Amino acid sequence: MSIIEFRQTSKHFGPLKVLDHVDLSIDEGEVVVLIGPSGSGKSTLLRCINGLETITGGDLIVDGLSVTGGKKQLREIRQEAGMVFQQFNLFPQLTALENVAFGPRKVRNLSKEQAEEVAIDLLDKVGLAEKAGHYPAELSGGQQQRVAIARALAVKPKVMLFDEPTSALDPELKQEVLNVMRQLATEGMTMVVVTHEMNFAKQVGTRLIFMEHGKIAVDGHPREVIDTPPNDRMKDFLQHVE
Amino acid sequence: METDWSVIFDYLPALLAGAKTTVYITILGLVGGMVLGTLAGLMRAYGGWLLNAIAFVYIEAIRGTPIVVQVMFLYFALPVLADIRIDPMSAAILAIVVNAGAYIAEIVRGAFLSISKGLTEAGLAIGLPHWKVLLYIVGPLAFRRLIPPLGNQFIVSLKDTSLFIVIGVGELTRTGQEIMASNFRAVEIWTAVAIIYLIMTGTLTLILRVTEKRMKIL
Numbered sequence: 001m002s003i004i005e006f007r008q009t010s011k012h013f014g015p016l017k018v019l020d021h022v023d024l025s026i027d028e029g030e031v032v033v034l035i036g037p038s039g040s041g042k043s044t045l046l047r048c049i050n051g052l053e054t055i056t057g058g059d060l061i062v063d064g065l066s067v068t069g070g071k072k073q074l075r076e077i078r079q080e081a082g083m084v085f086q087q088f089n090l091f092p093q094l095t096a097l098e099n100v101a102f103g104p105r106k107v108r109n110l111s112k113e114q115a116e117e118v119a120i121d122l123l124d125k126v127g128l129a130e131k132a133g134h135y136p137a138e139l140s141g142g143q144q145q146r147v148a149i150a151r152a153l154a155v156k157p158k159v160m161l162f163d164e165p166t167s168a169l170d171p172e173l174k175q176e177v178l179n180v181m182r183q184l185a186t187e188g189m190t191m192v193v194v195t196h197e198m199n200f201a202k203q204v205g206t207r208l209i210f211m212e213h214g215k216i217a218v219d220g221h222p223r224e225v226i227d228t229p230p231n232d233r234m235k236d237f238l239q240h241v242e
Numbered sequence: 243m244e245t246d247w248s249v250i251f252d253y254l255p256a257l258l259a260g261a262k263t264t265v266y267i268t269i270l271g272l273v274g275g276m277v278l279g280t281l282a283g284l285m286r287a288y289g290g291w292l293l294n295a296i297a298f299v300y301i302e303a304i305r306g307t308p309i310v311v312q313v314m315f316l317y318f319a320l321p322v323l324a325d326i327r328i329d330p331m332s333a334a335i336l337a338i339v340v341n342a343g344a345y346i347a348e349i350v351r352g353a354f355l356s357i358s359k360g361l362t363e364a365g366l367a368i369g370l371p372h373w374k375v376l377l378y379i380v381g382p383l384a385f386r387r388l389i390p391p392l393g394n395q396f397i398v399s400l401k402d403t404s405l406f407i408v409i410g411v412g413e414l415t416r417t418g419q420e421i422m423a424s425n426f427r428a429v430e431i432w433t434a435v436a437i438i439y440l441i442m443t444g445t446l447t448l449i450l451r452v453t454e455k456r457m458k459i460l
């Protein structure tokens with residue numbers, strides 16, 4: 001059953017057409033890797049799923065709910081679709097534990113104790129239980145991003161959206177984040193990941209989408225389409241990334 | 243006439259009473275100004291076009307006119323226009339509310355908008371309504387950045403109360419003026435008045451420094 005369904009979805013920024021009648025259906029358990037040149041609409045596609053961008057044409061259904069269904073429905077969708085940002089965006093005035101407990105407390109309305117229990121478990125899962133009391137400024141980039149993943153998971157989403165989660169990290173810190181994502185995928189989490197990490201795409205992805213000018217240009221199995229790109233522009237693009 | 247500092251002591255009780263009035267006007271005015279300013283600032287930052295326009299007109303009208311004109315308007319023109327009579331003291335307090343409110347609105351707006359958009363998105367992305375994101379995340383961060391410019395505004399407003407001499411409110415400057423008129427001891431009295439102002443603004447500065455130190459700016 002599809003958990004995300006783009007139906008002729010378009011997105012304009014004023015006169016600029018960024019998503020052009022996209023049709024895309026993502027099933028539960030899929031790990032979709034999204035690649036494409038800068039400006040092709042990858043972030044926008046991702047941000048339409050949780051309503052951070054408002055679609056301007058067609059429809060987009062997430063877990064049975066349309067993103068055009070009003071504020072309350074949008075909040076429900078956001079609880080089902082967690083997001084991890086390139087710049088981490090941890091709340092700087094809160095500790096790692098408080099960052100992760102924030103969603104359970106303020107969104108799921110758990111008590112402080114219950115929320116912290118959830119948070120500790122998740123920090124443990126991303127390997128940062130001993131950093132619970134640290135503020136974001138006291139953590140490395142890789143650690144911050146792992147806390148951000150835990151924060152998103154804490155609301156118990158069915159889908160996780162990643163927008164270049166390792167692009168702001170030094171090479172030696174990328175791996176610890178990718179490992180957490182790999183583990184999530186093994187557990188069966190549905191994921192949509194914008195990334196330039198082709199090894200991750202091949203090893204973890206179940207599906208690869210190459211975007212171009214707001215359209216899906218290639219949609220296939222990661223290993224197959226990366227090893228033998230079906231069109232020249234994707235071939236060019238892959239050469240630039242490698 | 244020789245300078246004789248001891249006359250200050252004769253008039254100290256009167257001057258301190260004036261200072262008390264100054265503090266009273268300032269505190270009430272700033273409490274109101276904070277409420278009005280926060281409201282107008284949030285309207286500017288997050289309101290739809292109508293709320294935004296209302297706040298914009300208010301802020302520009304106040305920032306574009308002198309506070310003396312504002313208090314004169316409240317005290318002399320409002321009764322004619324709207325048939326509302328107000329006493330000098332209320333006019334003075336209201337003038338600070340309205341005047342400080344406009345400047346505080348700009349401070350509040352700036353502080354809120356200076357908080358990275360990514361944090362708001364992170365809050366929205368876990369399913370919080372926008373107002374909760376403002377209340378729990380952006381607000382506390384903005385508050386830390388609010389303190390230094392707010393402190394400046396507090397000091398400006400405190401000194402602005404001296405202009406209410408024009409409607410005859412018995413604050414510190416007016417009290418000094420009245421004493422002067424009876425004994426012509428300009429040097430002594432105006433020195434004393436200046437020092438009392440310095441003590442008041444100095445205390446404010448000190449409180450702000452301490453608050454600033456205790457709050458990390460993030």
Ligand SMILES: Nc1ncnc2c1ncn2[C@@H]1O[C@H](COP(=O)(O)OP(=O)(O)OP(=O)(O)O)[C@@H](O)[C@H]1O
Pocket residue numbers: 013016018036037038039040041042043044045
């Ligand atoms: N808020 C916005 N207002 C106006 N234009 C925007 C906005 N956000 C994105 N765009 C434009 O939409 C187009 C697609 O942007 P998007 O961020 O989706 O691209 P991307 O594929 O994620 O690129 P990158 O690899 O650089 O992150 C770009 O031309 C961008 O300038």
Ligand SMILES: [Mg+2]
Pocket residue numbers: 042043044
């Ligand atoms: Mg992008």
